[in-house]
Amino acid sequence: MDEGIGREPASVGDVVGVMRAMEAQLPAADGIAVFNRVYLSVTEEIERRLAAAEFGDLAAATELSVRFAGRYLAAIADDRAGRRPPACWRPLLRMRGRSGVHPLQFALAGINAHIGHDLALAVVDTCRATGRELPALKADFDRVGEVLTLIEERVREELMPGPDLLDRADPLTHLVGSWSLDRARDAAWAAARLLWALRDIEDAYEECVGRLDAAVGLIGRFLLTPLDR
Template sequence: MAPSAHLTPRAGTVDAVVARMRALDASLPERDGVAVFNRVYLAVTEEVGRRLETGRFTDPRAVTTLDVRFAERYLAAVEAVAGDRRPPACWRPLFQFRRHPGVRPLQFALAGINAHIGHDLALAVVDACRALGCEPADLEDEFDRVGDLLVSLEERIREDLMPGPDLLQIADPLTHLLGSWSLERARDATWSAARALWALRRLPDLAEEFALRLDTAVGFAGRMLLTPLPD
């Protein structure tokens, strides 16, 4: 029997995105690199949903539109791989190394965040502006609030997934590898990229080239984050 309509999250809502991520989580092995990132992203999206319900965003429609357009790019990459199609370059390292025994869970989590923030978020801002009929500046407050949430969760992710006591972390090659990447710097670069893509929207050839080069550069950074490490 089909579920009642009022129990089925409407397409284009944060609840619908959460439902898709939960289904993906249930279908993947726990150690799978995509599963590691998906759990992180699910926690972020659930928190956005809770804050929307409690009225903690000044423009709920803008936040919902941005959050859903953002998530759809990650889910489209998952669906592309499931359908034997190539995902964007920024996502390829995570899918290629998702079962590598020398890559640690924290690397998988941050490589996924790198792909999603570094590439997908800039395009999602443009998508949301088109859907809402606004300029990127009109979404800056919502962008910053969601970004602040991501930064706080990144700190928790590093604490939860970084192995060993603090004294051992100093000598751990993972500490040195990940010390060169910062979510705050990635978020700042993404906002600049979103504004550039919006400015180029009437020059589609240049906009496509810019987006392609962004995709490639973010993919290169993701490959570095997934460097296999000794135990």
């Protein structure tokens, strides 16, 4: 069934509707379903904060939220249509049904792809679409980051195995402890600054985008290392 994937979302409400439809249709253990549940809660919280006017520039913050989510939905659409999705999403898309991978790993791999790659590009896209200069988005970029940090904490609390699974939790704790959303978010802003500076130099811009995509994809492969014996 078509949940609207592949059509560019026009609002945060559109994004929420598509992700809710995906949640209803995907098997709960599917790696994309695990990440989708996490990201749906992020988007619902951002939608609530937008409605409460908690962002400094509502128009730009809305545009950023829609373009940010749109890159995730586009990757899913590419995969479903048999097209090649960005390298950052390929590990999760390929490993989504793999046994031996814990749900926490699926969630963090999706967050890694989305923050490490999609966020920087969404920032640049938003500046181009709204006519804002990059520094004008920094405050609302940080506000979105605050929501993401809260969600990461919730993910770790809900998906980390309990004491009965300590034989697996030890390597899992080591694996996920090596990745930080705060560092990924800082790196995304640094990448956005570099891409913005290169926006008028097409070949350099595209090379940086490609290298960013590949580097984030490599991290995703490590995060999805099967841990079950």
